[in-house]
Structures are given as C-alpha cells and as structure tokens.
Amino acid sequence: GPVGVMMSGGLDSTSVAATAAMFLRERGERLQAYTSVPIYDTTPYVPKGWIGNEWPLAKATADYVGNIDLHAVTAEDITPLEGVREALRIHQEPIHAAANAYWILALQRMARVGGTRVLLTGQGGNLTVSWPGPSHGHVSIKARVRRALSAMVPPHWFRMMLRRWPASRPGWRGEMILRPDLVVALGSVGRSAGELRHSELASQSAGSLSVRLRSLRPGQHAIGASWDEKGAAHAQAVRDPTFDVRVLAYCLGLPERCYIEGESGQARWLIRAAMAGRIPEVVRLEQHRGVCCALC
DSSP: OOEEEEOOSSHHHHHHHHHHHHHHHHTTOOEEEEEEOOSSOOGGGSOTTEESOOHHHHHHHHHHHSSEEEEEEOOTTSOHHHHHHHHHHHHSSOOTTGGGHHHHHHHHHHHHHTTOOEEEOOGGGGGTTTOOOTTSTTSOHHHHHHHHHHTTSOHHHHHHHHHHSOOSSOGGGTSOSSOHHHHHHHTOOSSOHHHHHHHHHHHHHTOHHHHHHHHHSTTSOOHHHHHHHHHHHTTOEEEOGGGOHHHHHHHHTSOGGGGEETTTTEESHHHHHHTBTTBOHHHHTOOOEEOOGGGO
C-alpha cells in the first residue's frame, strides 16, 4: 500500500518526508503526508518563540518537494478525552503525553482510510540527526556549571552540592508526581524521588553524550513499543528512520562541534546542512519549534 508520513513543520519530519519522497519519485510514486492542524487560532495560547499551527511550513515542504500529497488532520470527530480513553484501550496502560492521543489517532485513521500501510515518523531526530548540541536544549546552563564544578572539587563535596541544588527544570522533569512514601509503598519505583533527581543531575554533568545515551538505553522509554501498539491498532507499520541503527551509530560517533555551526552557534547544524537543497529554506533555517497540546 501507499507509504505515508506524519509531517509537522519541523526539521525531523520534513527531512524524513523529503528523503522518502526522493526514493518514491524514482519509482514514479507519491508520498502521502498527514499534518495535524488546529481548528481554532492558537495565537493567544502559544508561548513566544513557538509555533502553534505548522501547516504553512508543512505545505511549503510539500510544494517544494513536489511528489507529496499533503492532508490536513483537524481531528474534529474526536475529543481529547475520547482520545485518552481510546489510548487506554490500545495500550492497556496510561501513556506519556496522553493529551496528544486524540490527534494522533485521528491522523492514523485518516492514513488508514487512505490505504497507508507504512507510516513514517521523525520522533527520534532530537537524539540523533537534529541533536541541538551541548549548549542547547537538553543541557542547561546549570548542567554545564555542574560539569565544571565536578572537575574542580572533591567527589564527596560535589555530591553534597547536588543534594542542595534544586533541579533545573520545572514540573515533572524535576519532580516526582507521586509522593515518595507512596512510591515506596507501591514498590513501582526502586528509588526515591530525591535519588531519581540526583541521578539525573549527575548524568547531565557528565556531558551531552551521556544525556543522549541515558535516553537511548534499553528500558528507558517505550517509544518503539508505543508506536508498534498504535500501528497494530490501525493495521499499520510505524517506522522512524531517525532511529535507524546506522543513523544512530553515525550520529553518536560525531564530535559535538558537528551539531553547532561555527561562531554563530546555530543549533541543529548537522541536519540543516544535510537538508540544504532538499527542503525549503524557510523550513531548513526556522529557529522556532512547533508546540503540541502536551506542552501547553
């Protein structure tokens, strides 16, 4: 059946789409692309520096590449709560970013009706081809200070400082949602909330490669399993080329300077350079990122 792609206006999915379309063009075929589009104007609700409606950027990519049929997914026939219920039915457990379930389900349904049997994504790009580099994104200023301090002070002093230094990120990234005593009582987590927090700080202080490896180690997340379950529910094979083992090995072997452009310090340089001439400049050089409902 037809090959489809979940395409936002960002670098990862547009790069996947452009590359897939290139191979399909050689066979005289077209790529089906699906983009989630908000029903209402998102301007009042989107933080400064973010993009609420990625349709214009996605359309620019489709027009530039040529053999991409772009479909808008409004998800008007399913509510966010219905999406959560359906996700529970599919996965048989709570999922991460459940607020996104409704539009993902709507997108997969539309793709399935269109006959798409293989659905591509670019979710793994943030850890591989579009890694933002050591001074952006995942490694904060505090993390870099910790790394410098760890090289200057005795280990036991550094550990003591970590215990007294609060997590650098707000919300669930720095704190446990469950009470520590409840976690211990349930036995669902082997370490307390404090230990988990200190572990994250210590791993960030070791460098950006450690940050990526911490996310990529087996058992650290269920992205692959989650997409397999979503795909099975829609008779689709969901595949992420940015997590291909060859791409993964190549990207992890590159020095950090390959991800940042010269003195300008432009993040995600590797994928921007690779996609020169393959995606439109308005997309390739865009500095803002799309915000989905899970981040609002």
